[in-house]
Amino acid sequence: MVENVICTFCGSVCDDGQFDIEQFKSKKLCKLGSSKFSKKERIKAPMIDGKEVSYEKAIEKAAEILVNAKKPLLYGWASTVNEAIRLGVILTEKVRGIYDQCASVCHAPGTLAVIEEGLPGGSLGAIKNRADVVIFWGANPMEAHPRHGMRYSISAKGLLIKDRKQRKVIVVDVRPTKTAKLADDFIQIKPGYDYPIISALRAIISGNADVVPDEVGGVSKEKLMELAETMKNAKYGAILYGLGVTQSRGRDRNIENAVKLIQLLNRTTRWVIWPMRGHYNVVGAGEVPAWEAGYQYAIDFSRGYPRFSPAEFSAVEVLKRKDCDAALIIASDPAAHFPKAAVKHLKDIPVIQIDPFPNMTTLLANVVIPSAVAGLEAEGTAYRMDGIPLRVKKVVDSEYWSDEQILEKLLEKVEEFKG
Amino acid sequence: MHHALHIKNGIVIDPKNGVKAEKMDIFVKNGKIVEESELKGEDVKVIDATNKLVVAGGVDMHAHIAGSKMNTGRTMRPEEMRVVRNIANKFRAAIGRVLLTSPAIGYEYTKMGYTSVFEAAQPPIGALHTHEELDAIPMLDKAALPVFGNWHFVLKYVAEKEMEKLKAFIAWAIERTKGFGVKVVNPGGVEAWMYGGNVSSLDDQVPGFNVTPREIILSLIQATEELKLNHSVHLHCNRLGVPGNYETTIESIRLASKFSNDARQVLHVTHVQFNSYAGDSWRTVASGAEEIAKTVNAMDNVTIDMGQPIFGHATAMTGDAPFQFTLHRLTGSRWSNKDSEVEGGAGIVPIAYLPKNPVHALQWAIGMELGLLTDSDKVVLTTDYPNGGPFTEYPYIMAMLMSRKMREGELEKVSPFVQKASNLPAIDVEKTLEEVIHMTRSLPARILGLPNKGHLGIGADADIAIYDLDPLNVDTSNDFEKIYKTFKTAVYTIKDGIIVAKDGNLVEEYWGKTYWVDATGRVDLEAIKADLEDYFRYYSVELQNYGVEESWLKKPERIVI
Ligand code: SF4
Numbered sequence: 020m021v022e023n024v025i026c027t028f029c030g031s032v033c034d035d036g037q038f039d040i041e042q043f044k045s046k047k048l049c050k051l052g053s054s055k056f057s058k059k060e061r062i063k064a065p066m067i068d069g070k071e072v073s074y075e076k077a078i079e080k081a082a083e084i085l086v087n088a089k090k091p092l093l094y095g096w097a098s099t100v101n102e103a104i105r106l107g108v109i110l111t112e113k114v115r116g117i118y119d120q121c122a123s124v125c126h127a128p129g130t131l132a133v134i135e136e137g138l139p140g141g142s143l144g145a146i147k148n149r150a151d152v153v154i155f156w157g158a159n160p161m162e163a164h165p166r167h168g169m170r171y172s173i174s175a176k177g178l179l180i181k182d183r184k185q186r187k188v189i190v191v192d193v194r195p196t197k198t199a200k201l202a203d204d205f206i207q208i209k210p211g212y213d214y215p216i217i218s219a220l221r222a223i224i225s226g227n228a229d230v231v232p233d234e235v236g237g238v239s240k241e242k243l244m245e246l247a248e249t250m251k252n253a254k255y256g257a258i259l260y261g262l263g264v265t266q267s268r269g270r271d272r273n274i275e276n277a278v279k280l281i282q283l284l285n286r287t288t289r290w291v292i293w294p295m296r297g298h299y300n301v302v303g304a305g306e307v308p309a310w311e312a313g314y315q316y317a318i319d320f321s322r323g324y325p326r327f328s329p330a331e332f333s334a335v336e337v338l339k340r341k342d343c344d345a346a347l348i349i350a351s352d353p354a355a356h357f358p359k360a361a362v363k364h365l366k367d368i369p370v371i372q373i374d375p376f377p378n379m380t381t382l383l384a385n386v387v388i389p390s391a392v393a394g395l396e397a398e399g400t401a402y403r404m405d406g407i408p409l410r411v412k413k414v415v416d417s418e419y420w421s422d423e424q425i426l427e428k429l430l431e432k433v434e435e436f437k438g
Numbered sequence: 439m440h441h442a443l444h445i446k447n448g449i450v451i452d453p454k455n456g457v458k459a460e461k462m463d464i465f466v467k468n469g470k471i472v473e474e475s476e477l478k479g480e481d482v483k484v485i486d487a488t489n490k491l492v493v494a495g496g497v498d499m500h501a502h503i504a505g506s507k508m509n510t511g512r513t514m515r516p517e518e519m520r521v522v523r524n525i526a527n528k529f530r531a532a533i534g535r536v537l538l539t540s541p542a543i544g545y546e547y548t549k550m551g552y553t554s555v556f557e558a559a560q561p562p563i564g565a566l567h568t569h570e571e572l573d574a575i576p577m578l579d580k581a582a583l584p585v586f587g588n589w590h591f592v593l594k595y596v597a598e599k600e601m602e603k604l605k606a607f608i609a610w611a612i613e614r615t616k617g618f619g620v621k622v623v624n625p626g627g628v629e630a631w632m633y634g635g636n637v638s639s640l641d642d643q644v645p646g647f648n649v650t651p652r653e654i655i656l657s658l659i660q661a662t663e664e665l666k667l668n669h670s671v672h673l674h675c676n677r678l679g680v681p682g683n684y685e686t687t688i689e690s691i692r693l694a695s696k697f698s699n700d701a702r703q704v705l706h707v708t709h710v711q712f713n714s715y716a717g718d719s720w721r722t723v724a725s726g727a728e729e730i731a732k733t734v735n736a737m738d739n740v741t742i743d744m745g746q747p748i749f750g751h752a753t754a755m756t757g758d759a760p761f762q763f764t765l766h767r768l769t770g771s772r773w774s775n776k777d778s779e780v781e782g783g784a785g786i787v788p789i790a791y792l793p794k795n796p797v798h799a800l801q802w803a804i805g806m807e808l809g810l811l812t813d814s815d816k817v818v819l820t821t822d823y824p825n826g827g828p829f830t831e832y833p834y835i836m837a838m839l840m841s842r843k844m845r846e847g848e849l850e851k852v853s854p855f856v857q858k859a860s861n862l863p864a865i866d867v868e869k870t871l872e873e874v875i876h877m878t879r880s881l882p883a884r885i886l887g888l889p890n891k892g893h894l895g896i897g898a899d900a901d902i903a904i905y906d907l908d909p910l911n912v913d914t915s916n917d918f919e920k921i922y923k924t925f926k927t928a929v930y931t932i933k934d935g936i937i938v939a940k941d942g943n944l945v946e947e948y949w950g951k952t953y954w955v956d957a958t959g960r961v962d963l964e965a966i967k968a969d970l971e972d973y974f975r976y977y978s979v980e981l982q983n984y985g986v987e988e989s990w991l992k993k994p995e996r997i998v999i
């Protein structure tokens with residue numbers, strides 16, 4: 020039995036798992052996590068146009084595609100480790116392509132809000148130990164991050180907050196989620212009304228309750244007054260927001276408004292706000308390019324230096340505009356998630372895929388390079404949703420090359436071809 | 439590639455070894471400075487340094503170059519990233535105005551003749567992130583100082599007067615974070631911030647603990663001295679950025695008088711400019727620099743660094759989370775905050791220092807006053823990058839310290855408030871070239887406890903900078919423009935005996951070492967085992983998963999004590 024195994028499924032990055040090598044089975048992880056740590060259908064071998072080849076051959080072909088492309092797109096990264104991501108950024112720079120990562124289709128509005136207002140946050144450990152009020156806003160951890168509540172937020176036993184009774188949990192959402200059932204208070208709002216509700220709370224807390232109408236976004240003024248009161252009286256509060264806020268009407272403006280609410284609350288008490296990020300290392304997929312190239316996503320290197328423009332250089336925009344002539348897709352499945360027009364262009368250009376598991380993107384990839392599963396078959400650094408770094412482990416041996424190994428070789432080949 | 443080098447006919451200033459502008463040859467083999475006789479039979483590359491200044495590579499002992507606050511700064515400020523410094527080719531693309539990308543940090547320090555830079559605040563839970571960024575910085579030697587002043591363990595052991603356990607904990611924590619020494623940021627104040635507060639004096643009680651900032655500082659100095667760490671306690675004082683704080687700073691400095699150490703100071707107080715304000719509000723604020731300089735000069739075991747603001751853009755980022763919130767309220771600017779587990783916090787706020795703004799001009803004047811009035815053997819040149827401004831402007835500070843004439847010119851451009859609120863206009867001190875070389879090389883190396891750095895004696899690391907300046911024929915008082923230009927770009931920067939930059943162009947990508955200090959052999963780690971296990975129930979990572987292994991670092995250099 021291997022102890023303290025680190026789960027590489029969701030952004031909770033639970034590090035208390037156990038893994039029974041004999042039975043190939045994990046313990047303590049949630050359903051999502053244990054399915055990642057079980058035998059699953061794998062891509063069997065590297066392939067070029069459906070024909071099995073050696074790693075070396077596949078990598079050579081991939082390098083050829085990237086070097087011959089005018090502007091390749093290198094997309095994905097959220098489910099691999101920092102060591103691979105770093106090589107990916109350097110590779111993108113070398114081939115003067117575009118680096119983009121999964122956040123550009125989910126939490127990017129949160130990043131835009133950071134640019135406007137900042138991010139007054141705290142680590143999950145700070146929340147576990149101190150938060151007497153936790154608000155999940157458009158986030159449903161019980162389904163997306165099943166052990167989050169137990170480890171960090173809802174029922175986590177902290178230093179100052181000893182148990183569930185000492186912590187008030189509030190869910191704000193458009194429908195009663197599984198998380199809402201565990202909450203002390205569930206506030207159901209009309210879809211698309213996050214912004215006005217946050218504005219109303221700001222008005223009440225800053226002493227301007229008189230401008231708030233009787234009802235905002237399906238919530239009575241009375242209820243809003245009560246929520247504002249709870250927030251003001253919290254000793255240490257946390258808003259944890261999800262895609263329900265970033266992907267509904269208002270997008271980045273919603274987060275900006277929420278950050279302003281947090282700024283206001285900090286004048287009299289302590290509050291933090293933080294996004295509930297999805298994949299286990301989607302944070303690393305933004306942090307690594309930030310220190311290597313200055314930006315988190317949607318980075319174009321075609322001029323030999325990085326430029327950032329989400330409306331221009333994010334993967335979906337680039338594909339829709341047919342502004343890339345090859346793609347490397349790693350640790351993600353755009354064919355299943357991107358809009359039709361974007362997927363259509365992917366079908367028209369040479370695509371390289373690096374992934375442990377077959378998915379929709381495999382079907383349209385010209386070069387497929389299977390990789391080891393990080394956290395199970397390969398090690399490396401990942402950043403939990405709160406940016407806390409953890410070194411995920413190699414628990415079992417495997418025939419597959421790690422993402423890091425593949426990219427190292429690929430970079431070497433590209434350098435060789437470029438001379 | 440390692441060449442043996444013969445640096446010929448240079449004019450050497452090497453304060454540690456008492457060399458004052460002497461014509462000398464320097465010999466290098468295997469990354470070290472050696473006697474001429476060692477080069478027999480070697481393939482020697484000769485560098486003609488005739489009439490050029492030859493000094494040790496610069497050592498920056500306090501800058502923020504890596505870790506989550508730096509990276510949050512980049513994320514929050516894409517406007518900072520639009521200055522292109524290097525286009526990708528043989529070297530990496532490098533961008534940034536004041537906040538630079540990791541490759542840009544390595545390149546720009548190198549072009550200036552700096553070869554070692556220490557990251558001055560490493561949050562313990564984020565230690566691995568700090569090291570990942572340090573490892574992404576080419577060219578330089580590096581290290582990181584983990585922060586201790588609000589760590590619950592420290593507060594607990596200080597309250598219980600458990601000195602042996604405190605020492606064991608420090609040794610354990612430095613080993614786990616692959617850190618270099620003990621950094622203290624606003625001791626007790628960041629814990630108070632978790633309840634929206636701060637501390638207002640050295641004798642405030644830290645909420646939830648029966649301790650005061652005074653006791654925390656004293657205990658940490660005692661533990662650091664008993665452990666004989668390379669570097670002393672590195673203190674960011676309480677009440678940073680508050681008018682009237684100079685008294686607290688002086689009180690903190692005096693705490694060192696109870697200790698002694700023959701090799702180095704027992705307390706280094708950092709970016710003192712931000713802690714040198716007299717008056718009781720921003721209306722009545724004035725400089726307290728003279729008093730502070732007097733206090734430091736009168737003691738033989740305290741050093742400081744300037745934290746000199748540079749007019750223009752900067753980004754405030756410190757572990758002093760309550761101060762950062764105050765700054766956000768003061769300026770109305772963006773604000774990021776990072777409360778981390780049960781040990782500390784951090785904040786990040788953009789700022790621009792404007793010459794006509796009375797407070798900014800005063801801050802600028804105070805930094806200079808500290809640099810001029812403090813003994814050159816006790817004050818290091820820093821901007822607390824990126825808090826006070828870019829490290830790329832160190833040559834500006836060097837020139838200002840050496841030239842009263844330059845200061846007079848600059849004074850004309852700033853708010854007249856400086857005339858009445860500071861003594862800068864009346865100061866006629868002009869530091870010598872040798873003193874400024876000391877303040878940027880030998881002194882920081884001594885303060886950090888790195889005997890092989892900051893000098894050119896036999897056995898020293900071959901970190902060398904050559905500048906186009908003849909020290910025997912330069913009038914530093916009047917030729918300040920030349921001084922500024924000269925120190926902006928080294929003719930040669932040599933790291934570990936390898937030429938890494940020439941005339942402002944990068945020559946070779948090189949990876950420096952990361953120093954870390956292992957003092958675990960001096961303590962009984964068993965003594966804190968039960969406490970660690972107990973405490974980690976409150977951490978959000980498992981004890982077994984916490985920390986940074988040496989093998990994860992690119993080029994670790996372990997210093998065993
Ligand atoms: S909550 Fe997330 S990280 Fe934790 S076990 Fe489940 S899937 Fe893995």
Ligand SMILES: [Zn+2]
Pocket residue numbers: 500501502558708709756822825
């Ligand atoms: Zn600092």
